[in-house]
Amino acid sequence: MKKLLLGTVAASVHLLFAVGAMAASAPKPATQNRAEISGQYKWDFSPIYGSWAEWDAAMTSIEAKMDAFAARKGTLKNGPAAVLSTYQAFDEIGMLQYKVYRYPQLQRDVETRNQEVAGKFQRVGAVFAKFGTATAWFTPELLKIPQATMEQWIRDTPALAPYKFTILDNYRQQAHVLDEQGEKLLSFATRFGQTPTATFQELSTSDIKFPKVTLSDGKEITLSPGTYQGVLQTNYVQADRAKAFDAFLGTYAATSNTYAAIYNGVMQKGWFTAQARNFPTVLEAALDDHAVPMDVVKTLVDTVRAGTAPLQRYAKLRKKLLGLDKYHLYDGSIPIYKTTATYPYDDAKETVLQSMAPLGADYMAKYKKFLSGKQIDVYENDGKRSGAYVGGVYGVGPYMLLNHNDTQNALFTLAHEGGHAMHTILSYEKQPYVTSSYTIFVAEVASTTNERFLLNKLLETTKDPKERFLLLQHAVDSIVGTFYTQVLFADFELQAHKLVEQGKPVTAAVLNGIYLDLLKTYYGDAVTIDDAYKYTWSRIPHFFNSPYYVYQYATCFASSAKLFKDMTTGAPASRTAATARYLELLGSGGNDHPMAQLQKAGVDLSKRETVQAVVDQMQELVTQMELEAAKIR
Template sequence: MNLNQFKSGFIMTLLAATMCLQATAQVSYKTREEIPAKYKWNFSDIYESWDAWEADFKSMSKEIEIIQSMKGKLGKDVKNLVTLLDAQETMMKKAYKVYQFVSFQSTVDGKNMELQAKLQRVGIFFNQMSMATTWISPEMIKIPEATMKQWIASTPALKPQEFGLMDMYRMQKHVLNEDMGRLVSFFSQSSGTASSAFTALSTTDIEFQEITLSDGKTVKVTPGMYSHITSTYKNQADRKLAYEALYDVYYKNKNTYAAIYEGIIQSEWANARAANYESCLDAKLEGNNIPKDVYLNLINTVRENTAPVQKYTKLRKKILGLEKYYGFDGSMSLVDFHKTYPYEEAVKIVTESVLPLGKDYQAKLKTATASGWLDVYENPGKRGGAFSAGVYGVHPYMLLNYNETLDYVFTLGHELGHTMHTTLASSTQPFATHNYTIFVAEVASTFNERLLLDHMMETTKDPKERITLLNHAIQAIIGTFYTQTMFADFEYQAHTMVEQNQPVNADIFAKLWGDIAQKYYGDVSEKTKYSNYPWTRIPHFYNSPYYVYQYATCFASSSKLYKDVTEGSKKDTKAALKRYITLLQSGGNDFPMEQLKKAGVDLSKPEAILAVINQLDKLVDQLAIEIEKLEK
């Protein structure tokens, strides 16, 4: 793994966290110091002191010197290549620890300017290092492929690097020469300007509106408050008021958002052409050897099979007794269910739910929840949401803001899926291949959520809890599979317009969104002035183009794997479980499509996609039955 892959991987981890719940915690502490140690991260597992951190940080410069000393020598002797790769690996192992030690502490103490300064130091060093090593890829690619094969066969030290070294030749036409690479690196910071502008406009400079609700409360409608109102206020007029207040802020800046988004796409297109790609999508897929047909198969198959979503929306409209149904009605609970789940109880439930994956898996999960790997509760200055991020040679660190809701029980199970995936991969793979791709990253997390759903459905006798669980599962499929595919469809069409030199602006983006939404939801939901403008506020479009489709492909993959592991003969399920655990242990030792095929999933065919669609259809029918039972 090189520096850019490391930085990109961690950024993707944080972006993935935006999919997770960001709610106000019921268990709150006025200061972080009040939180018992067993609910907080143990940073000493990474470094015992700041002096130890400083020593590693400074020592990375020595690895840079070794790397630089190999310039012009890589093709002359295999020993030079080994020296380079050893220095890179030593440096990257330190980079994980140096970066995460500061980043994690900043995550739970965002107001600490000293930590921010240290983060800036690390960022500056990484950028300098990136510019100083642009020569490596173009020089390495000059080594003849036959020579490289011979070196790998005769040099044990190169064996762990074989997959990456040989894949380099597949990507040969996209490797920039040193001069071109250096030139592109000069524009790397300016390429991120549009993304920074989106962040500034949507967070720093944004001014949210105040509204007065029917209960007399006056509130400022931030995204978090909007989520709270639309999920708890039974008066539809309150939900509508909150919706209009939130979206009006984005709507008034629609032209600015459109200009920013065009800038994002133009930057992507410029970088793609510089590296000899035919499209931005090709540039995003080629690195992991993902066939373009997989992306197109996903959006085309889902677009033609939206009936279960519309059936669910009609069912919600009926249950809630609404004359007209709007998008802002989608978060309202179908029944009055207010059960809370204390953290220890949630850990117990999740731990019990993973037993089908074996006692060894369950034991490792118990270690994760009892060893300072999880930061559980909200505190002032701590970022929202949830994520799991690894530190090679140490262990994963998992962030929560646990609030005792059912949603957060599932968030706990989801993030522990990531944690277990990282644990199994890091303990099985050498450093060179320990890091799995985003394309398979959400498989373990969504697999665990399905195990959790089944376990809770089997153990509860409360009809309202059953309905709530089914509704959660349905909304998980719609949010993770359908909605993300809809986003992917929008991205593909928007990028294609720019690539074909077609004009784009706020009205064009709005029409594009409206046309796609019509295919997904038809006339079930009412249209509003703001219906065609959600694209203005979706961070993934601006921070990580062509990312979201992987949520959907991972969901499809985990659904297929779950079925294989839990259904069929004892012999078949045992074999399927072995394949699944092998997938988690494989890290990044092969292309993700090949890893999934070995586990039993072929995403180039529509069957895996249709399996999720059929699953949703059955869950909606089951929900209707449970509602009918409750009414009787």
């Protein structure tokens, strides 16, 4: 059965590094007071509900539907009609779940300090946990029906066809489904299991006090996440970047023991669930949901660990061109060549839209319509969560959160999140509800493919060596951020979870040691590793919100590289066919296992060469950067 909605359908905290910029108008507002930001740049929640009264009514309705669903217990054996009506009843609840969940969740994310909204969001979690308990009977009861009988019922009942994949996937996972009492017991732990993540959210957003620093120009700034990134991306005084780094990381270091306890709680929850469902490791439990082979992660980590030479070569090139005696990780975001140009949001929208022309008129029309609506929250404001994501609302569409700051990174973030938005739009359009939600494993394919199209368009329209260098730098930084960094994160998760699985201590000191060793492994002697960087793990939301998520950035990056190449090279007929396969992937939602979906689109992640191709691409891009740098005077 389709799982409860307890997180975003497609979410990504954008971690890529900024590079250059371009001239435009209408810069971001100077204020961070949400009330003073124009309404055209803020979310309109009315398509979901017009008021909290409507939301309250929907909450009452969903609870009634949940009670009615629970009353169906014992009916599945009555035949295909009973199975069909039960799935249809679950669909009704699921579609309503999207709306009652998103309405408070989205409002909380743009004003995390609003405790009234936070309380309403907690109420949603309580209701969903109740439903988990009320439906604990379903899968064990379904699996009492022999698979051959169920397959015959599906063949004889056309209305069951949309549910075929979901139903039969239950049988694939049968060894990890408990009896009714076991499933009910696990459901009781749902709300408790959400506590570590909720605690991290409050500590890292609502309660955190970001430091103030005075830079070399005498200006005092508060180092919010967006402002901190702005310093790293735009301030050419290395001492200022160092000061910002020390102060910002120091904020997390000051409470690192608390973060370690929270993260231990997150991992203990995962290990509890894995053991309860008879999985030997948390990773295997995480991968089994979508039938992803263990070798995919192992091949990814092993290939990248063996392929760090281009990463280190790039760091050394940056050090040379920036003229630095020592090169630090906080030097990794500053453009090597200065530019006074910017990427204001309104111009960025048009640039991104035009870059997607190769995907066809229908894609362009749908994308333009989305960009013109009020389901994008554009600018940073006090109390707003950091990063960027897209969250779907079935029956309404995607909502996109940004923290646009006019940098080139912000432009590419818009393209990235736009890929998620279009993936959601096409999945909702092409799929029935039961298979409308795509998996995390394919989510980042659409986003990184959009970034490739944007980069390609920008490279086509400039001949200036400096501008070309900056674009190539962005391409390389994308590989650093979306591929190498995410695999380093996955490597960290594997080692941290292993400690829990072996019953070993998990403390801030232990986690610091793991992270510091990984930095040295991946960067070698190309970078001066500052000791404070060992606290970086404490500020990575994915570790706390969605364990074993980040490796999929890298697999998706490898997938998008292959898909983009197929759509842009070779004979016209082959490019057209590849584009059609790609659009079919976007519209396929969750109608198959993600590995199978990607294979239909032309990507096989079980092959080492698929991952190695990104390492090779990195090497080629660094070579091109060296050539362009030689032309710049």
